[in-house]
Amino acid sequence: QVQLVQSGAEVKKPGASVKVSCKASGNTFTRHFMHWVRQAPGQGLEWMAIINPSGDRANYAQKFQGRVTMTRDTSTSTVHMELNSLRSEDTAVYYCASHYYDSTGYPIPFQHWGQGTLVTVSS
Amino acid sequence: DIQMTQSPSTLSASVGDRVTITCRASQSISRWLAWYQQKPGKAPKLLIYKASSLESGVPSRFSGSGSGTEFTLTISSLQPDDFATYYCQQYNSYSWTFGQGTNVEIK
Numbered sequence: 770q771v772q773l774v775q776s777g778a779e780v781k782k783p784g785a786s787v788k789v790s791c792k793a794s795g796n797t798f799t800r801h802f803m804h805w806v807r808q809a810p811g812q813g814l815e816w817m818a819i820i821n822p823s824g825d826r827a828n829y830a831q832k833f834q835g836r837v838t839m840t841r842d843t844s845t846s847t848v849h850m851e852l853n854s855l856r857s858e859d860t861a862v863y864y865c866a867s868h869y870y871d872s873t874g875y876p877i878p879f880q881h882w883g884q885g886t887l888v889t890v891s892s
Numbered sequence: 893d894i895q896m897t898q899s900p901s902t903l904s905a906s907v908g909d910r911v912t913i914t915c916r917a918s919q920s921i922s923r924w925l926a927w928y929q930q931k932p933g934k935a936p937k938l939l940i941y942k943a944s945s946l947e948s949g950v951p952s953r954f955s956g957s958g959s960g961t962e963f964t965l966t967i968s969s970l971q972p973d974d975f976a977t978y979y980c981q982q983y984n985s986y987s988w989t990f991g992q993g994t995n996v997e998i999k
Contacts, residue, residue, distance in 0.1 A: 804988070806990075813977075813979065813990060813991075813992045813993040814928075814930075814936065814979055814981075814990040814993070815990065816981075816987075816988045816989055816990055819986060819987075819988065828986045828987055829987075830893060830987060830989075831893055831987075864935055866935075868983070875942060876924070876983055877941060878926040878938065878941050878981065878983050878988075879926070879928070879936070879938055879981075880938050880947070882935035882936065883935070884935065885935060
């Protein structure tokens with residue numbers, strides 16, 4: 770089993786950057802691909818980014834290309850998501866989540882989620 | 893990115909009703925589709941993956957079907973604990989997307 774614990778709430782001004790962390794525990798984490806998903810107040814889920822287990826390949830939703838960076842520190846089992854040029858529309862709860870491949874090679878999507886981190890962007 | 897369209901956006905139903913939610917993909921995703929349940933203030937919970945595989949611990953009244961571009965989530969007999977928002981998600985590519993959600997509310 771994998772448990773994901775995220776960093777605390779953040780308040781930022783428009784134009785600033787925010788970096789959210791997600792620390793994993795559990796001996797299978799090294800096989801997990803990590804993702805970031807966000808949810809604006811009263812809105813749906815929005816997939817943002819994915820990073821592979823070794824941390825050398827990340828992919829981002831078109832909407833966030835050039836503004837988001839996802840990194841992975843394998844030594845501390847932690848992933849980070851940095852979002853730049855913040856605007857009020859970025860106010861949301863940000864979740865990390867993981868997927869892995871089962872013994873037959875099929876992907877198992879988000880069984881594991883972090884508790885969520887509220888990022889508020891306000892002047 | 894692949895677009896996912898859910899219908900309806902809101903569904904009013906009573907305990908014991910059979911409920912069906914539909915999800916359509918903008919291009920074929922084979923069977924790489926998941927369904928999640930979310931309650932207010934909580935992270936989503938995985939219900940179904942690979943279109944029809946029931947996640948461990950999820951009640952058997954939940955079922956999924958479909959392939960290609962058309963998928964459904966069915967709740968055979970709605971229970972009080974099932975009033976929530978449901979999302980489909982495609983994971984066919986290295987860029988994943990969610991549907992916009994279906995809110996199942998008490999009639």
